[in-house]
Amino acid sequence: MPFIPHTEAEAREMLDTLGLSSMEELFAEIPECIRAKPLEKVPEGLSEMELMRLMRERAAQDESGLRSFVGAGAYEHHIPSAVWELATRGEYYSAYTPYQAEASQGTLQTIYEFQTMIAGLTGMEVANASLYDGGTALAEAVLMAVRAHKGKSQKVLVPESVHPAYLRVARTFCGAQGVTLESVPFQEASGTVDPERLGGDDNEYAALVVPQPNFFGRLEAVEELAAWAKARGALVIAVVNPTALALLTPPAEWGADIAVGEGQPLGLPMSSGGPYLGLMATTKKLVRQMPGRLVARTVDTDGKEGFSLTLQAREQHIRRAKAKSNICTNQGLAMTAATIYMSLVGEEGLKQVAGMSHTNTRRLVEKLTAIDGVERRFDGPFFHEAALRLPRPAAEVGGALLDRGVLGGFDLGREYSDLGDTLLVCATETKTEADLDAFTEALAEVL
Amino acid sequence: MLIFEHSRDERTNKAQLPRGEVALDDLPEAQRRSSALGLPQASEMDVVRHYTRLSQQNFSIDTHFYPLGSCTMKYNPRGANEAAMLPGLLNRHPETPARFSQGIFSVLHELQEMLADICGMHAVSLAPAAGAQGEYAGVAMIRAYHKAHGNHERDEIIVPDSAHGTNPATASMGGFRTVEIRTKPDGDIDLESLEEALSERTAGLMITNPSTLGLFERGIKEIADKVHAAGGLLYYDGANLNAILGKVRPGEMGFDVMHFNLHKTFSTPHGGGGPGAGPVGVSERLLPFAPVPLVARDADGGYFLEYERERPQSIGRMTAFPANIGVLLRAYAYIRMAGREGMERIAEHAVLNSNYLLEKLRPHYQVAFPGRRAMHEFILTLEDLAKSDAHVSAMDVAKRMLDFGVHAPTAYFPLSVPECFLVEPTESEAKEILDHFAGVLAAIREEVDVDPDKIKNAPYTLPVKRLDDVRAAKELDLAWDGERKAAV
Numbered sequence: 001m002p003f004i005p006h007t008e009a010e011a012r013e014m015l016d017t018l019g020l021s022s023m024e025e026l027f028a029e030i031p032e033c034i035r036a037k038p039l040e041k042v043p044e045g046l047s048e049m050e051l052m053r054l055m056r057e058r059a060a061q062d063e064s065g066l067r068s069f070v071g072a073g074a075y076e077h078h079i080p081s082a083v084w085e086l087a088t089r090g091e092y093y094s095a096y097t098p099y100q101a102e103a104s105q106g107t108l109q110t111i112y113e114f115q116t117m118i119a120g121l122t123g124m125e126v127a128n129a130s131l132y133d134g135g136t137a138l139a140e141a142v143l144m145a146v147r148a149h150k151g152k153s154q155k156v157l158v159p160e161s162v163h164p165a166y167l168r169v170a171r172t173f174c175g176a177q178g179v180t181l182e183s184v185p186f187q188e189a190s191g192t193v194d195p196e197r198l199g200g201d202d203n204e205y206a207a208l209v210v211p212q213p214n215f216f217g218r219l220e221a222v223e224e225l226a227a228w229a230k231a232r233g234a235l236v237i238a239v240v241n242p243t244a245l246a247l248l249t250p251p252a253e254w255g256a257d258i259a260v261g262e263g264q265p266l267g268l269p270m271s272s273g274g275p276y277l278g279l280m281a282t283t284k285k286l287v288r289q290m291p292g293r294l295v296a297r298t299v300d301t302d303g304k305e306g307f308s309l310t311l312q313a314r315e316q317h318i319r320r321a322k323a324k325s326n327i328c329t330n331q332g333l334a335m336t337a338a339t340i341y342m343s344l345v346g347e348e349g350l351k352q353v354a355g356m357s358h359t360n361t362r363r364l365v366e367k368l369t370a371i372d373g374v375e376r377r378f379d380g381p382f383f384h385e386a387a388l389r390l391p392r393p394a395a396e397v398g399g400a401l402l403d404r405g406v407l408g409g410f411d412l413g414r415e416y417s418d419l420g421d422t423l424l425v426c427a428t429e430t431k432t433e434a435d436l437d438a439f440t441e442a443l444a445e446v447l
Numbered sequence: 448m449l450i451f452e453h454s455r456d457e458r459t460n461k462a463q464l465p466r467g468e469v470a471l472d473d474l475p476e477a478q479r480r481s482s483a484l485g486l487p488q489a490s491e492m493d494v495v496r497h498y499t500r501l502s503q504q505n506f507s508i509d510t511h512f513y514p515l516g517s518c519t520m521k522y523n524p525r526g527a528n529e530a531a532m533l534p535g536l537l538n539r540h541p542e543t544p545a546r547f548s549q550g551i552f553s554v555l556h557e558l559q560e561m562l563a564d565i566c567g568m569h570a571v572s573l574a575p576a577a578g579a580q581g582e583y584a585g586v587a588m589i590r591a592y593h594k595a596h597g598n599h600e601r602d603e604i605i606v607p608d609s610a611h612g613t614n615p616a617t618a619s620m621g622g623f624r625t626v627e628i629r630t631k632p633d634g635d636i637d638l639e640s641l642e643e644a645l646s647e648r649t650a651g652l653m654i655t656n657p658s659t660l661g662l663f664e665r666g667i668k669e670i671a672d673k674v675h676a677a678g679g680l681l682y683y684d685g686a687n688l689n690a691i692l693g694k695v696r697p698g699e700m701g702f703d704v705m706h707f708n709l710h711k712t713f714s715t716p717h718g719g720g721g722p723g724a725g726p727v728g729v730s731e732r733l734l735p736f737a738p739v740p741l742v743a744r745d746a747d748g749g750y751f752l753e754y755e756r757e758r759p760q761s762i763g764r765m766t767a768f769p770a771n772i773g774v775l776l777r778a779y780a781y782i783r784m785a786g787r788e789g790m791e792r793i794a795e796h797a798v799l800n801s802n803y804l805l806e807k808l809r810p811h812y813q814v815a816f817p818g819r820r821a822m823h824e825f826i827l828t829l830e831d832l833a834k835s836d837a838h839v840s841a842m843d844v845a846k847r848m849l850d851f852g853v854h855a856p857t858a859y860f861p862l863s864v865p866e867c868f869l870v871e872p873t874e875s876e877a878k879e880i881l882d883h884f885a886g887v888l889a890a891i892r893e894e895v896d897v898d899p900d901k902i903k904n905a906p907y908t909l910p911v912k913r914l915d916d917v918r919a920a921k922e923l924d925l926a927w928d929g930e931r932k933a934a935v
Binding site: 011013014017018023030034037040041047052055057059062070072078080093096098103104109110116119121123125127129166172219223247250262269270293294297299300305308316321322325326330331336346347348352402 | 449450451454459460462463464465467468469470471473474475477478479480481482483484485486487488489491494495497498499501502503504505506507508509510511513515518520521522523524526528529530532533534535536537538539540541542543544546547548549550551553554557560561563564565567576577578579580582583587590611612613615616617618619620621622625662663665667668691693694695696699700714716717718719720721722723724738755762763764765766767768769770771772773774776780782783784785786787788789790792793794795796798799800802803806807819820822845846849854855860874875876877878904906909910911912913914915916918919920922923924925926927
């Protein structure tokens with residue numbers, strides 16, 4: 001039941017205007033030999049009521065009531081009710097890319113505010129209007145660094161402590177352009193990169209990627225890593241979590257040239273993995289190398305403040321084969337939701353969300369490591385997420401926890417062959433003491 | 448007024464503060480942040496009013512006719528939104544194991560199958576997060592295919608001069624050189640130009656059909672045969688699929704690989720510029736290279752996701768997690784509501800609306816391809832106005848239209864037609880809206896002769912008048928510096 005307003009009489013009248021007797025004649029330019037066979041896999045149309053019944057049934061299948069302690073790049077945070085109520089207003093929801101600025105001031109100003117907030121969180125000078133997700137943001141940052149690098153190096157150093165899926169995404173997008181991603185191992189004991197053990201000559205690498213916190217929740221020696229890069233003419237690409245930025249030194253202060261990250265924690269539901277929100281910020285010096293949309297504040301013919309897309313000459317619709325990237329949309333609606341989220345929780349709220357998330361994870365780690373044979377896998381400070389070594393394979397333990405209603409974290413053995421006994425756990429501000437105790441009891445039973 | 452100007456130091460939105468004692472003594476002092484975050488502190492009502500007011504400064508499908516060619520701005524059903532926002536689907540962590548994910552995986556699996564059927568391809572991967580990513584996936588698959596067959600010398604992608612800018616940009620991101628071919632005065636591809644471009648270096652051809660000129664490429668079979676004979680593959684840009692739903696399928700036209708723009712064809716919201724989703728359809732020979740994950744079924748009928756381990760030749764992952772699931776759910780809901788019979792009706796009414804509107808505008812404006820049938824969009828060229836003494840450009844007319852409460856068509860694209868308007872009404876607009884729109888454009892055409900300056904200074908009735916884009920680029924104010932004092 002498609003959404004078509006025409007009455008039979010109107011359609012007839014319109015065909016008459018065209019001098020046609022049937023709809024089929026509209027398609028007369030399509031050669032007969034390639035006309036479509038009847039569809040087989042698309043069922044008959046449903047009414048909205050029938051659709052909702054179907055979707056509720058499917059959704060109910062997955063409503064397990066699991067208590068989740070997984071982070072690993074996607075985080076369960078409370079989302080204020082106003083966020084999506086506002087973001088799904090038709091004027092945001094059903095608007096297009098703001099190419100006609102005067103008719104799109106709402107979206108444009110929202111983007112400008114978003115850019116300001118991301119610049120603020122990262123400490124960087126400029127941010128774009130968002131990319132697809134954290135992984136693609138890293139891929140774009142790598143390509144950007146290669147374009148900007150003075151020594152014209154095509155090599156970028158990426159620690160294994162970066163989110164492994166981000167690294168996979170970066171590989172998907174970088175190889176065809178001759179860009180090489182070289183791995184840097186993390187230290188066995190600390191789970192972080194040792195700046196002393198990085199080798200490389202001047203201008204050998206276009207950039208060094210620095211995750212903070214890293215995939216294991218560990219804090220890297222960011223200043224030393226940045227200093228290593230600067231001394232060798234490499235750019236520094238920070239991979240950050242926006243919640244963590246409320247409490248940790250922002251990347252601009254420890255020397256990042258480009259900061260990227262996953263914006264999902266800023267008011268976006270986990271939504272099974274997407275749509276998420278790629279964050280990217282950089283310096284004024286590098287802004288012309290940055291991919292994606294940018295909104296600038298300007299004035300109209302009366303001198304009144306207004307907003308419009310700018311530096312579009314970098315973009316694919318103008319530059320075509322010479323564009324900085326083929327990226328075409330941003331994550332408009334997700335960006336809108338994130339801006340509203342950041343406005344609603346504000347300066348103090350984001351600090352409290354970050355602080356409570358970290359505190360809850362600490363409590364969880366204390367409780368779990370009190371169980372015999374469970375210990376922290378890596379030494380040193382972590383933020384908001386921690387790796388725990390178990391006396392049995394994490395995959396096995398994870399399966400047993402599921403039977404007790406607990407989604408107990410991310411099995412690191414899936415990505416790191418040496419960490420088959422290690423579970424990455426996370427407890428955000430949404431977890432209660434009862435949740436933490438339930439996990440603890442379940443783990444004690446299972447082990 | 449910016450949200451930051453509503454901010455006051457102690458105006459904390461207490462209802463959004465999680466309660467509890469925070470303990471940060473384990474975080475090293477040197478790593479702790481001392482600078483401000485730069486976020487506002489406003490009351491919840493301030494925030495709600497602010498973003499409600501901002502939203503009201505937007506044109507949107509829900510408020511205005513929005514005939515953007517190539518962008519397919521049709522009605523976004525709210526039922527699809529509600530279905531996608533069901534808590535069981537929305538609050539699911541991407542790492543939730545398959546045994547707790549059968550509901551959502553079954554939806555995604557059906558979507559894969561329905562899309563494959565709709566486009567006449569062998570299989571579909573839902574992985575790409577946007578049309579541009581789908582394009583990249585397609586080009587990367589073409590590259591991987593030739594590499595797997597030892598054809599390392601194939602390093603060129605052929606693109607018509609009317610193509611979307613993403614096509615050449617994607618080809619170069621994929622490591623290819625772009626070779627442009629011409630279109631003939633009647634809008635079809637110039638076969639001679641194609642033949643000149645084809646060689647043993649040809650990896651593939653990227654086109655959309657109907658083309659961005661709003662025309663069905665009548666020589667498509669011949670084009671496909673020529674490209675295949677030269678050893679190249681055919682890439683279908685799904686931007687204009689809405690026009691041919693159920694009428695002709697890319698697979699039957701001879702395409703090997705394609706992407707869908709779900710927002711265009713299956714009405715997921717544009718959201719002010721995303722999020723989109725760009726599933727890719729592939730022929731059997733390209734399936735091994737498709738981006739992961741794919742939703743598969745095991746022997747017991749259970750659904751699971753296939754990753755690199757099951758698909759070692761895959762071009763890889765497009766995003767960190769499986770796909771833009773929220774967008775896919777909306778497309779699924781839309782397709783299920785439209786149904787099999789609805790597919791053809793969508794194409795028929797989109798094409799009917801387009802031709803009807805074209806007919807209504809013919810007396811007032813120059814039509815770029817007057818002898819051809821419009822396939823859901825058509826092009827007017829305003830070159831005569833720009834070259835006349837009035838010097839009224841397509842952009843001037845576009846801005847003037849905003850004053851009449853209709854959004855402007857796509858201007859200056861495709862690049863091969865001077866001062867062009869690409870108009871696409873879609874199937875969801877009623878006849879009287881089309882009549883009104885034609886009336887507006889006719890009235891503006893009259894204004895050109897009477898008072899051209901009025902058009903050149905438009906718009907007058909929107910929240911702002913014409914904006915200074917030169918200043919925007921020159922003075923580059925991309926973030927608020929916080930210096931302006933709040934207005935009372």
